[in-house]
Amino acid sequence: MLRRPVEPEGNAAVRLTIAGQSVTARRGESVATAALAAGLQATRNAPVSGEPRAPYCFMGVCFECLMTIDGQPNRQACLVPVQEGMTVEPQMQRPSLGVSGDG
Amino acid sequence: MADSVDIAVLGAGPAGMAAAVISANAGLKVAVLDDQAVPGGQIWRNVEAVAARGDLGLFGDDYAAGVDAVADFRATDVDYRPLSRVIGVEGADIGGDVLYVRDGKAGRLHAKRLIIALGAYERPMPFLGWTLPGVMTAGAAQIALKTGGLLPKRPFVLAGQGPLLLLLAAQFRAAGAAPDVLLRLDDPGRKWSAGKHGLRALAGFSDLLKGLKWQRALSDDVGKTIAGVTQLEASGGDRLAAVHWQTADGMAGEAKAATLLVHDGVIPNAQLTRAMRIPHRYDAAAAAWSPEASTDGQLADTDWAYVAGDNAGILGWAAATATGAKAGAAAAAALSAKAAVSNDVDRRLGRARAVRPLLDALYPPAQAFTAISDDTVICRCEAIKAGAVREALAMGAQGPNQIKAFLRTGMGPCQGRMCAYTVAALAAEAQGTALADTDLMRLRMPISPVTVAEMAHLNETDMDLPTA
Amino acid sequence: MIMDTTDVIVIGGGMVGGAIAYGLARAGADTLMLDEGDDAIRTARGNFGLVWVQTKGRGLQRYQDWSRESSEIWTEFSDDLQESTGVNTGYEKPGGLTLCTSEEDVRASEEIITAMKAQAGNGQYDAWMIDRQEIEALVPGVRFGPDVLAASFCPHDGHANPLKLLRAMHAGFQKAGGRYQPNASVVDIVRDGEGYAVLTAEGARYGAAKIVIACGHGIPELAAKVGLHCPTRPQRGQILVTERLQPMLPLPMGSIRQTDEGSIMLGVSHEEVGFDDRNTGDVSGAIAARAARILPDLANVNIVRSWGALRIMPPDGCPIYDESETWPGVFMTTNHSGVTLASVHAKHIPDWILRGETPVGFQDFSVKRFEGTPHAAPTG
Numbered sequence A: 001m002l003r004r005p006v007e008p009e010g011n012a013a014v015r016l017t018i019a020g021q022s023v024t025a026r027r028g029e030s031v032a033t034a035a036l037a038a039g040l041q042a043t044r045n046a047p048v049s050g051e052p053r054a055p056y057c058f059m060g061v062c063f064e065c066l067m068t069i070d071g072q073p074n075r076q077a078c079l080v081p082v083q084e085g086m087t088v089e090p091q092m093q094r095p096s097l098g099v100s101g102d103g
Numbered sequence B: 001m002a003d004s005v006d007i008a009v010l011g012a013g014p015a016g017m018a019a020a021v022i023s024a025n026a027g028l029k030v031a032v033l034d035d036q037a038v039p040g041g042q043i044w045r046n047v048e049a050v051a052a053r054g055d056l057g058l059f060g061d062d063y064a065a066g067v068d069a070v071a072d073f074r075a076t077d078v079d080y081r082p083l084s085r086v087i088g089v090e091g092a093d094i095g096g097d098v099l100y101v102r103d104g105k106a107g108r109l110h111a112k113r114l115i116i117a118l119g120a121y122e123r124p125m126p127f128l129g130w131t132l133p134g135v136m137t138a139g140a141a142q143i144a145l146k147t148g149g150l151l152p153k154r155p156f157v158l159a160g161q162g163p164l165l166l167l168l169a170a171q172f173r174a175a176g177a178a179p180d181v182l183l184r185l186d187d188p189g190r191k192w193s194a195g196k197h198g199l200r201a202l203a204g205f206s207d208l209l210k211g212l213k214w215q216r217a218l219s220d221d222v223g224k225t226i227a228g229v230t231q232l233e234a235s236g237g238d239r240l241a242a243v244h245w246q247t248a249d250g251m252a253g254e255a256k257a258a259t260l261l262v263h264d265g266v267i268p269n270a271q272l273t274r275a276m277r278i279p280h281r282y283d284a285a286a287a288a289w290s291p292e293a294s295t296d297g298q299l300a301d302t303d304w305a306y307v308a309g310d311n312a313g314i315l316g317w318a319a320a321t322a323t324g325a326k327a328g329a330a331a332a333a334a335l336s337a338k339a340a341v342s343n344d345v346d347r348r349l350g351r352a353r354a355v356r357p358l359l360d361a362l363y364p365p366a367q368a369f370t371a372i373s374d375d376t377v378i379c380r381c382e383a384i385k386a387g388a389v390r391e392a393l394a395m396g397a398q399g400p401n402q403i404k405a406f407l408r409t410g411m412g413p414c415q416g417r418m419c420a421y422t423v424a425a426l427a428a429e430a431q432g433t434a435l436a437d438t439d440l441m442r443l444r445m446p447i448s449p450v451t452v453a454e455m456a457h458l459n460e461t462d463m464d465l466p467t468a
Numbered sequence C: 001m002i003m004d005t006t007d008v009i010v011i012g013g014g015m016v017g018g019a020i021a022y023g024l025a026r027a028g029a030d031t032l033m034l035d036e037g038d039d040a041i042r043t044a045r046g047n048f049g050l051v052w053v054q055t056k057g058r059g060l061q062r063y064q065d066w067s068r069e070s071s072e073i074w075t076e077f078s079d080d081l082q083e084s085t086g087v088n089t090g091y092e093k094p095g096g097l098t099l100c101t102s103e104e105d106v107r108a109s110e111e112i113i114t115a116m117k118a119q120a121g122n123g124q125y126d127a128w129m130i131d132r133q134e135i136e137a138l139v140p141g142v143r144f145g146p147d148v149l150a151a152s153f154c155p156h157d158g159h160a161n162p163l164k165l166l167r168a169m170h171a172g173f174q175k176a177g178g179r180y181q182p183n184a185s186v187v188d189i190v191r192d193g194e195g196y197a198v199l200t201a202e203g204a205r206y207g208a209a210k211i212v213i214a215c216g217h218g219i220p221e222l223a224a225k226v227g228l229h230c231p232t233r234p235q236r237g238q239i240l241v242t243e244r245l246q247p248m249l250p251l252p253m254g255s256i257r258q259t260d261e262g263s264i265m266l267g268v269s270h271e272e273v274g275f276d277d278r279n280t281g282d283v284s285g286a287i288a289a290r291a292a293r294i295l296p297d298l299a300n301v302n303i304v305r306s307w308g309a310l311r312i313m314p315p316d317g318c319p320i321y322d323e324s325e326t327w328p329g330v331f332m333t334t335n336h337s338g339v340t341l342a343s344v345h346a347k348h349i350p351d352w353i354l355r356g357e358t359p360v361g362f363q364d365f366s367v368k369r370f371e372g373t374p375h376a377a378p379t380g
Helices: A031-037 B014-024 B047-052 B061-075 B138-148 B163-174 B191-221 B271-275 B317-334 B345-362 B386-394 B400-407 B420-431 B452-456 C015-026 C061-085 C103-119 C132-138 C162-175 C216-225 C281-294 C342-355
Strands: A013-018 A021-026 A066-069 A072-076 A087-090 B003-010 B030-033 B079-081 B085-091 B096-102 B105-116 B120-122 B135-137 B156-161 B181-185 B224-236 B240-247 B252-256 B259-264 B266-268 B280-283 B288-291 B305-307 B377-379 C005-011 C031-034 C096-100 C128-131 C150-154 C179-181 C186-192 C195-200 C205-213 C233-244 C256-258 C263-266 C302-313 C320-323 C330-334
Touching: A013 A031, A021 A031, A021 B138, A031 A066, A031 A087, A031 B138, B003 B014, B003 B317, B014 B030, B014 B061, B014 B105, B014 B317, B030 B105, B047 B061, B047 B138, B061 B317, B085 B271, B105 B317, B105 B452, B105 C281, B120 B138, B135 B138, B138 B163, B138 B259, B156 B163, B156 B240, B163 B259, B181 B240, B240 B259, B266 B288, B305 B317, B317 B345, B377 B386, B377 B420, B386 B400, B386 B420, B400 B420, B400 C162, B452 C233, B452 C281, C005 C015, C005 C195, C005 C342, C015 C031, C015 C162, C015 C330, C015 C342, C031 C205, C061 C103, C061 C162, C061 C342, C096 C103, C096 C132, C103 C128, C103 C150, C128 C132, C132 C150, C162 C179, C162 C342, C186 C205, C186 C216, C205 C216, C205 C342, C216 C302, C216 C330, C233 C281, C263 C281, C281 C302, C330 C342
Parallel strands: A013 A087, B003 B030, B003 B105, B030 B079, B105 B305, B135 B259, B156 B181, B156 B259, B181 B224, C005 C031, C005 C205, C031 C179, C205 C330
Antiparallel strands: A013 A021, A066 A072, A066 A087, B085 B096, B096 B105, B120 B266, B224 B240, B240 B252, B280 B288, C096 C150, C128 C150, C186 C195, C195 C205, C233 C263, C233 C302, C256 C263, C320 C330
């Protein structure tokens, strides 16, 4: 879907983990764009139909970019700027209320 | 201690920034809530960083105009609150409260006057396969380019209509990534209606000229341009694999694709004004609903809230700076502060208004001339197809609210941002009524999702729930 | 002016009107259901979905019995609907809990149980207190906050999907030959020969031998035209709805329940604010705070939407069913538990309307019970 022609360097580079993969993103971009640029095919599975979905709008309107960011599920990844050390997972299942509070 | 300001501005795009600057310079205490991390809104997205990395040239003059606007805004004494999500607005004795979420908690900002400048978003254009990963709006690709420096993966198809489509194609071309296929959706019937707007549109001549220039430059580099497209379809398994089209002349075509960008114009972001129960009016020429407001932007049925920019009606960024300034000045005047309005505000507005009817006539939404098949998903959140909506209508559902109760269209996280227009159009089609006589589904706070923990912070008085 | 003749006109297509019309059509009566347009108040659309027995009818045993009977025939009612329409209401009866989050709550719940048992005479009131451990056993794998001390449990309590119920009743009604007329806002009822006619704001006229006024907040005004007094008032309830989650809550817990679609509904308020059905920040905050106290793991769950509905509240909280004395054949039916009572409404109310046959003690629900109280019909 998206490709990164130039790797960011120095202060413009932000390193985070997306779906277990170490990724370098550009400071100022969102987790959603970084995820697609890293090659993620789907940010989530639609809860009703189970089909894979990926962002459509990148501006907070379509809600397809719901991902688990630093342990918190169903966050709109397009409204979260990338930050050093973040951990991001696609939202492939509905969240649950764990006994341990994993959520 | 209550969080209280003279003027709260929602949105930091051209209109929001203009409103904030003019009212703050009039000596008022102004706060700006922005869901982005940096000012600029959508059109000037990330402009400071793009300028700093030397990429302004990719995006053209309209984008570059954002550099000064953002610099002015930054230099003004305004309480700028980025990464804030507005969830609702409540009236109070004087002015009202904006309920919003920031830093993990919901809070209440009291303001004597409110200026809503939440802009616009791309008109959803449902077609078979549009929910496949790999299908995005043209605006989404612009954001990816401006913020991440990212380009669409090839093979890349760009489909849609409107001046922004050509702008985007030009930007990708400048970045060395012109689309492989450009599909121009065209209303076969439109040639006849454009004529009568010609003379008035001369006032906005330069916008038209821009469009023509891009068109010519484009055809040099785009792999293949197909005009007169009236049907679009995307296919694939887990993600987009190919795009199929048909033209009014009956020609069919297809292309393999990894990315399909679509654009069908933009519509005002009216989620908040609708949730506030402000009356909205359908503008048939623009094919969009906007909140009813006075010429200064004061919203109908309120005495303390204003709307400005594309949120009030699509007129583009230059008009947005003008309507933002006017709303800011009006709000300041209401608080007995004198704002300095520059004397070209009305001229900017006049030009934008003059060219709009021609643009609207040249580029009606795709829905006006393409059919939505029963199998097309129209509510993405709840995976509901057009056929199900048509069935509910046949069974007696009267309109969008009943359709929502029957089928759950509009109950997902997007709260109808993606489906409300389509549901209204299907209802009007089934009942043979005009869209102007159809209301969109009702909205309530929270207009954006908020966690239970964030929402609990609104219980600041620790009140007990009123119980039976 | 459109002339139309019918056995029964049911004014109102909500939970109550829908159930009664469905029952009438199935009983073979030629029935016309009149409903307003897309933007009406529609209390039926803001329904929590409980099919609830515990605590019902304090002060009116008949209501407890009526609710209990509802729960006993609800499964059959739901199965019939599914068979004729294909729509599944999602009804389940796992029992229900009213959670106690303070010592006061515990005492209040205990007091209600004692009073209801005494009121039932022979002691037959099936609800009892359970402790924290028993709550955890009923809702395994879920963490309750320390404030949750106890609960009152009733095995007859359950829940259903109210929107599916409404859809099913409408579909079942039409399948059984009922006629549905939307965009019909009734403004007057007049005598018409041997029967009656209703006039709508849209300029239509419909005639019938009998009329059932079941239009929620519209009842008091219409009832007054036919010599009936309806002392109901609006009472707002706000609800927050979460995103879809894995199934976690097998039991409805009074003001927290998980729907068949996976979202959790969090409630609820009881506010006297007239006809204002908006949601407010302070009540939303209070609902969220309470929910987080009860189930701390809800903290990071997203609330995606909310609704506010205006309950149709009789003075004692119990249903009012009555027939006009001066306009025999014109009835009114009102209550604030339309989902719970849908089954008995469909089963018994048609017999009353068509043949004057009523269940035992039905007269207890008459509006006359308010005589001598501030809610009595105005005299003169």
